[in-house]
Amino acid sequence: MSARTASWRRHILQILAASVVAAGLGYFSNRPAHRHLAEDQAVIKLSLRHAGQVLGECHTRTPEELADLPANMRAPMVCPRERSPLLLELRLNDALVLSEILPARGIHNDGRASVYRRLVVPVGRMNVAVRLKDHIESDVFQYESSRTVRIGPAENLVIDFNGDLGDFEFLLAGSLLPDGVPSDQGAALEDPLDDLEARDRKRQDDEEVDETPVGKRFTAAHFDDAHYPVGEEVEADGDYGEQQNLTHGRGA
Amino acid sequence: MLNLLEAGFRRVEAAFNTVFTEAWNPIYQLGALAMLNYWIVAVSGIYLFVFFDTSILGAWSSVEAITREQWYLGGIMRSLHRYASDAMVVLVTLHLAREFALSRFRGPRWFSWVSGIPLLWLLFAAAIGGYWLVWDRHAQYIAVTTSEFIDALPFLGDGLARNFLSASTLSDRFFSFLVFLHIALPLFLLIGIFVHIKRLKLARIHPARGLIYGTMAMLLALSLAKPAVSMGPADLGTTPAVVDLDWFYLNLYPFMESVGMLWVWGFLGALTLMLAAVPWLFPEGREVLHSPAVVNPDNCNGCSWCFQDCPYDAITMIPHQDKPGLRQAMVDPDLCTACGICEGSCPSATPFRRVEELISGIEVPDYPLDALRRQAESAIDGLDREGLVLFGCDHALDVARLQASGVAVVSLPCSGALPPSFADFVARKDKVLGVMISGCHPADCFFRKGSQWSEERLSGERMPHLRTGAGKHKVRTSWAGPHDQRALESELETFRMELSSDGGRAEVS
Numbered sequence: 001m002s003a004r005t006a007s008w009r010r011h012i013l014q015i016l017a018a019s020v021v022a023a024g025l026g027y028f029s030n031r032p033a034h035r036h037l038a039e040d041q042a043v044i045k046l047s048l049r050h051a052g053q054v055l056g057e058c059h060t061r062t063p064e065e066l067a068d069l070p071a072n073m074r075a076p077m078v079c080p081r082e083r084s085p086l087l088l089e090l091r092l093n094d095a096l097v098l099s100e101i102l103p104a105r106g107i108h109n110d111g112r113a114s115v116y117r118r119l120v121v122p123v124g125r126m127n128v129a130v131r132l133k134d135h136i137e138s139d140v141f142q143y144e145s146s147r148t149v150r151i152g153p154a155e156n157l158v159i160d161f162n163g164d165l166g167d168f169e170f171l172l173a174g175s176l177l178p179d180g181v182p183s184d185q186g187a188a189l190e191d192p193l194d195d196l197e198a199r200d201r202k203r204q205d206d207e208e209v210d211e212t213p214v215g216k217r218f219t220a221a222h223f224d225d226a227h228y229p230v231g232e233e234v235e236a237d238g239d240y241g242e243q244q245n246l247t248h249g250r251g252a
Numbered sequence: 253m254l255n256l257l258e259a260g261f262r263r264v265e266a267a268f269n270t271v272f273t274e275a276w277n278p279i280y281q282l283g284a285l286a287m288l289n290y291w292i293v294a295v296s297g298i299y300l301f302v303f304f305d306t307s308i309l310g311a312w313s314s315v316e317a318i319t320r321e322q323w324y325l326g327g328i329m330r331s332l333h334r335y336a337s338d339a340m341v342v343l344v345t346l347h348l349a350r351e352f353a354l355s356r357f358r359g360p361r362w363f364s365w366v367s368g369i370p371l372l373w374l375l376f377a378a379a380i381g382g383y384w385l386v387w388d389r390h391a392q393y394i395a396v397t398t399s400e401f402i403d404a405l406p407f408l409g410d411g412l413a414r415n416f417l418s419a420s421t422l423s424d425r426f427f428s429f430l431v432f433l434h435i436a437l438p439l440f441l442l443i444g445i446f447v448h449i450k451r452l453k454l455a456r457i458h459p460a461r462g463l464i465y466g467t468m469a470m471l472l473a474l475s476l477a478k479p480a481v482s483m484g485p486a487d488l489g490t491t492p493a494v495v496d497l498d499w500f501y502l503n504l505y506p507f508m509e510s511v512g513m514l515w516v517w518g519f520l521g522a523l524t525l526m527l528a529a530v531p532w533l534f535p536e537g538r539e540v541l542h543s544p545a546v547v548n549p550d551n552c553n554g555c556s557w558c559f560q561d562c563p564y565d566a567i568t569m570i571p572h573q574d575k576p577g578l579r580q581a582m583v584d585p586d587l588c589t590a591c592g593i594c595e596g597s598c599p600s601a602t603p604f605r606r607v608e609e610l611i612s613g614i615e616v617p618d619y620p621l622d623a624l625r626r627q628a629e630s631a632i633d634g635l636d637r638e639g640l641v642l643f644g645c646d647h648a649l650d651v652a653r654l655q656a657s658g659v660a661v662v663s664l665p666c667s668g669a670l671p672p673s674f675a676d677f678v679a680r681k682d683k684v685l686g687v688m689i690s691g692c693h694p695a696d697c698f699f700r701k702g703s704q705w706s707e708e709r710l711s712g713e714r715m716p717h718l719r720t721g722a723g724k725h726k727v728r729t730s731w732a733g734p735h736d737q738r739a740l741e742s743e744l745e746t747f748r749m750e751l752s753s754d755g756g757r758a759e760v761s
């Protein structure tokens with residue numbers, strides 16, 4: 001078969017074939033670029049790890065109960081270990097966007113409950129309110145916190161429940177960059193609103209142009225449906241659209 | 253479906269044969285090429301590791317330094333590391349597709365097939381973990397999405413994604429763990445590859461030399477033309493909205509976001525199970541499974557030629573059951589693919605023996621030697637004039653189609669199943685001008701080694717040899733392979749003309 005094609009022609013074809021392969025490898029190794037957040041979208045990450053209250057009361061064993069037990073297990077008191085699931089809610093401009101019951105972990109439901117949710121939201125100024133109930137039958141939410149923030153494009157607002165402080169922490173653009181890399185992203189903020197507004201003013205001064213190409217995957221359309229004008233202060237009117245549209249990357 | 257796929261592969265292979273020749277055809281050595289790329293990745297990886305800073309704050313800058321300040325070596329190493337990894341996915345995917353298309357997964361070969369599947373997982377895990385280490389925006393995207401993906405399984409991760417909430421939640425310890433993984437997973441992959449080819453004798457793990465140089469030259473040229481670079485440094489405070497994805501490894505990531513993590517898990521799980529079930533989902537095809545080879549100790553002298561020739565390491569030598577001091581062959585039926593190559597290697601398999609029923613030391617029950625002798629004899633009787641006898645392997649071509657005036661055909665399970673003495677025996681018959689043995693090209697034998705052993709036996713490099721001078725003159729091989737019935741026909745014609753012109757049997761002593 002080889003005799004049919006002259007050897008110099010074969011070599012040229014081989015080089016050609018290798019070039020095609022190389023071009024394919026080179027191209028698809030980082031192209032086409034993938035946009036997974038539209039230009040007018042930002043992210044809220046809500047995270048928590050917390051143990052609910054123990055369900056039920058300790059009680060003293062009756063003598064009959066004690067007699068039924070093996071000698072080495074005759075403790076006079078029994079305390080239940082099962083913990084209550086948590087109820088976690090997130091509101092944006094008073095609209096409920098997340099409400100989840102989080103079961104305690106462990107086969108005896110005696111561990112901590114945990115959750116991590118990434119929500120894609122439109123950029124702009126909004127009131128963010130979270131609250132947490134750690135006894136499911138309780139009438140009140142034991143932990144509550146809210147901030148008015150302004151989230152810029154692609155910024156992450158992290159809301160993490162700090163069990164030690166017993167409060168939610170809000171963290172916006174909390175970044176730590178490698179040495180020598182200039183950044184206008186700022187560090188963790190104590191009071192997000194002040195800094196954000198300062199930064200907003202700076203942004204307007206700079207007239208920053210976003211050069212990222214457009215190619216929307218997730219649009220803010222559902223927010224508009226819910227009468228939520230992007231990037232403006234609003235008086236939210238409750239309905240925030242389908243929750244599924246807001247969240248992704250959620251656990252089971 | 254298999255037939256269609258096979259036809260597709262055959263067509264592309266034929267084109268590659270004209271460009272690369274059979275010996276250099278990359279499609280015949282996909283596994284070996286994947287192996288070559290593994291070594292390129294390993295060597296370049298070791299180099300990169302020397303200059304890599306394994307801390308969160310130092311990682312990105314150290315990779316930048318390798319890429320830019322040391323572009324002439326470190327940068328090239330980095331590019332080789334990336335592009336050879338990308339080449340591996342392509343090669344392994346094609347390798348899988350081809351082994352599937354050519355039905356090389358049935359019977360005892362299930363082992364190679366099934367053991368290949370974990371390699372896919374390891375390969376992806378190793379590569380994705382590697383991207384993580386660069387700690388640029390691409391890495392950040394992968395880190396967050398991957399950990400959310402793992403967290404999506406209720407029993408697996410608990411809050412892995414919480415590591416990436418902000419810079420303060422990400423610890424150097426976690427990062428070191430990732431570095432460790434990126435060294436451990438490729439090592440597991442290597443062990444996995446070792447297991448994968450364990451049942452194959454002399455597995456082809458090195459491609460043809462031309463392909464080695466060609467691959468290296470291609471990767472080098474690509475590395476110079478388009479060096480691998482990082483995106484900006486990771487910044488957990490913002491989400492990288494646009495990422496330059498490596499589509500070879502991350503093609504499912506966009507679906508994780510749009511379709512959902514659990515759907516992607518479901519897809520991967522189903523795909524893995526389906527792949528694992530392939531040997532049992534497609535139990536029959538063109539070739540029906542045959543019963544494994546059987547040793548007849550009476551006829552075995554313990555020469556161990558079959559042991560050396562079995563492409564699937566199914567034969568071991570054990571002490572002879574009747575003859576003290578001698579050894580005999582033993583077949584492990586679970587490993588035997590019934591290729592018959594051992595039958596072709598056994599010195600007792602000679603039709604010159606004057607015995608009622610010809611029994612060889614080792615035989616595949618579906619192709620007993622006695623039947624082969626009878627088939628050959630009746631084929632010769634059927635010759636309408638002086639002519640050629642063609643012993644052909646059915647995996648290359650349906651040789652029965654070549655039956656013609658002056659051509660008698662005997663079909664074989666593999667060209668290596670024909671004992672050379674048979675060629676002698678037939679070549680000495682009056683009506684026979686010459687003997688042609690045909691099969692797959694040695695670079696791509698269905699049973700891996702049949703054509704190669706056959707060629708070596710006939711040329712005297714391997715035992716058993718041809719027995720008479722007649723053989724050397726009148727026996728020829730043709731490895732036209734599955735592509736080319738016409739090539740085989742024309743080789744037969746040329747052979748006949750050469751033999752007739754020098755007076756047929758004139759020189760035979």
Ligand code: HEM
Nearest residue numbers: 283284286287348351356361364365368369371455456457
């Ligand atoms: C890193 C990945 C892989 C490498 C480096 C690799 C390498 C190899 C090598 C070197 C051979 C021996 C070829 C020979 O000498 O005949 C082989 C055989 C084989 N491979 Fe792979 N392989 C990989 C993945 C896979 C996968 C994913 C599959 C399919 C699920 C697969 C299926 C097979 C089969 C069925 C054979 C046996 C062929 C026969 O019996 O003749 N391999 N592989």
Ligand code: SF4
Nearest residue numbers: 562588589591592594
């Ligand atoms: S038929 Fe013989 S050579 Fe082929 S796999 Fe079985 S024992 Fe090995």
Ligand code: SF4
Nearest residue numbers: 552553556558598613
């Ligand atoms: S080739 Fe034949 S004689 Fe030699 S060990 Fe194998 S079975 Fe025995």
